[in-house]
Amino acid sequence: MSVGIRHDDLRRRNRAMVIAAVRRAGQPSRTEIAATTGLSHSTISAISSDLIGEGILTESKPSEVGSLKRGRPQVGLGLNPEAAAVMTVVLSLNFLSVAVIDYAGQVIAEEQRRLDTLTMSRDALVGECVAIVRRRLEDPDLDVRSVARIALAIQGITDTRARAMLWSPITPHTDIAFADILEDEFGIPATMENDCNMMAIALRWRDPDRYRDDFIAILLSHGIGMGLVLKGELFTGTHSSGGEFGHMIHRPHGALCRCGRRGCVEAYAGNYAIWRNARQMSEDAEPVADVSDADMRALATAARERDGPEREAYRKAGEALGYGLGSLFALIDPAPVAMVGVSAAAFDLIEPALREAIAQTAGGQHSQSISFDTEPNELPLIREGCATRALTFVDQEIFAPGTQARSGLGGKNVA
Amino acid sequence: MSVGIRHDDLRRRNRAMVIAAVRRAGQPSRTEIAATTGLSHSTISAISSDLIGEGILTESKPSEVGSLKRGRPQVGLGLNPEAAAVMTVVLSLNFLSVAVIDYAGQVIAEEQRRLDTLTMSRDALVGECVAIVRRRLEDPDLDVRSVARIALAIQGITDTRARAMLWSPITPHTDIAFADILEDEFGIPATMENDCNMMAIALRWRDPDRYRDDFIAILLSHGIGMGLVLKGELFTGTHSSGGEFGHMIHRPHGALCRCGRRGCVEAYAGNYAIWRNARQMSEDAEPVADVSDADMRALATAARERDGPEREAYRKAGEALGYGLGSLFALIDPAPVAMVGVSAAAFDLIEPALREAIAQTAGGQHSQSISFDTEPNELPLIREGCATRALTFVDQEIFAPGTQARSGLGGKNVA
DNA sequence: TCTATTTTTTCGAGCCTCGAAAAAATAGTG
């Protein structure tokens, strides 16, 4: 069953703890780290001395902290930007974007490309991803050896182990093992993440007060996606990335969904569904491939101006989202929700019906206390999430590795 | 944030690990424990020597193991039944049952009572629980001091911390802090658990091969409940016991549910709902308070005999359960399901419509691979779950405590 | 009785964390 704790695990975990404390706090002193981790000063001293010796952390000048207190000034510890780098690859509908990020979290290079993802062949799609990564890696300003991790994100379903895309609305092809492909090509560990999960991670990173242990990130875009954090952990399905909120059933035998089934939440609340209803097309009408953000904004403007089919379309979207959230809340209890994506900008049109629907459900008793936040731009969020995730991997798996000799100078006599 | 690992934690966790290994394996030798925990023989030897010295474990005679191998015979380690005892209290509709269980898991006493829970006053209900516990504690055969934990289970919603019942269908009263009440009364740590969660725990204990990391236990009774294990952990809501599968919305504005809302899964699949549909009453008809098991069995018999309203009622139940499961599977992916309770005996009537409905949902792609198991009797399961939970608490919190001096003989020179 | 085999215990080495004390580095103070 579960395994006992070895003695070596102790140091490993505490190393990881120190690195995590520095990443979260920015420039904490050793004393601060001791306070947040609960470890003793001596232990922190020993571990940080190791980490500085290994080039993972750096001491910042006392002046930067600028304390006006008496006594020996604190020495801030920071992440050494050159200790490593990671790459993020975000693949969305007709769009591919890559960024290189240093160990301290700063973007040091990026590149973006428009593609026609819906019609590309499988090989072409994979080829574009590989090519854009290669171009970044060939950048003379970048030390290739320092790139320790590549995190891809895609809209759609990925497997639990974050190795492959299983299904995605942006391409007709399925089961593409992006992580393995990139690893084989470049020899750099890679993962294939779900876009909404990365949004959730970024939200927590941005605002840990609001998004801490339990919250929901919902992508209101062409499709409906969800990233869910429960009890401080990213929630994933047993086999796949899970959390397919958009494909919970809102109305049995209801409107036709892009996934081919009927009555999904997405079939009422996805951009194509709002579009379809606003145009008063049949619920059986085949979903359109894409609706531009500009068109969606125009729809929202029309809905705000007059009571007509546009307004009704947003109302239906709100109702579907509300009942869906209500069912979700029956399972997990209410939690803060962030609405992300172009339709989040039209949340004023969605919210009334959404709240009314929630009030009809088990979550309704807390209807008032449920708070919504909106963020119209999902792409930066997804990239931030990927970066955070990749850097966390480096922190934990590369710089606090399982049972492996630590590089060089094994001692304390570095200072 | 999260806290570093102290040196003392190491031993604590490994002690817990050893106890857990013994509880799971029954009579394992030290060598076996070393293998399952991954710790060295020396460590296991030291820890088990401590545990035996403290009276937590006992050595069983070599003969019992009865190996025919050459070499020094293995000495089996077992839980000392007298090391502690726990009590389970299961409160269900019109029925209260208590059991006393020794540290090795054997029932050593029990008592049951019929009540009229729906009409009792709050004080009377609490009073009955306190009284039945007191009677068991006054049993001269029982050493009161050895009782280390009381686990209550109730149908309904409990809080995350397992202290209080928040709402239950078996009584009109709400927010009863049973755990605190019993602790104050008897000075024994207590918890208030959700019945379906205990079912899930018992299922895993009974059949860890089938029910290991991810599975679902659904109670098909007067109401519909669910216990959910995900990634090896019991799933609870953020504030309450959560997993209110029965109150996911099947049809917006649909049939009247016992909870007062409309369209819940339970409003189609609970006993009262099947009864209501079988009698061709309106979906708006007030749910009846109780339907006897005998009546439900008669309904099932009628449904099997002829195609009529009874059969249709079960079909509707299956449909509601199927769409609900489908939505659940969209979130967590499919997992093995156990159907528990009186209507599980009529699962043959439910299954076709259920599978058909699931096939319409995101879970449909795996429709074939989803397997259902049935267990008509929920009470023993709930009790077993409580016992397992209470004993696990004793294992971890009492016999492998945080940072606390271990009792007596601190040494290895006990043998 | 002796040997092979398997389980369990013992023992010393190597780490790790901790608390206390020392060292380092600064701001006030007269």
Next chain:
DNA sequence: CACTATTTTTTCGAGGCTCGAAAAAATAGA
């Protein structure tokens, strides 16, 4: 400007824990 108070950081020895190797224990077969 020397001295003191104060705060941070490092050093050092003590105490624990786990591990591997070797020893001890306990049995079956020859």
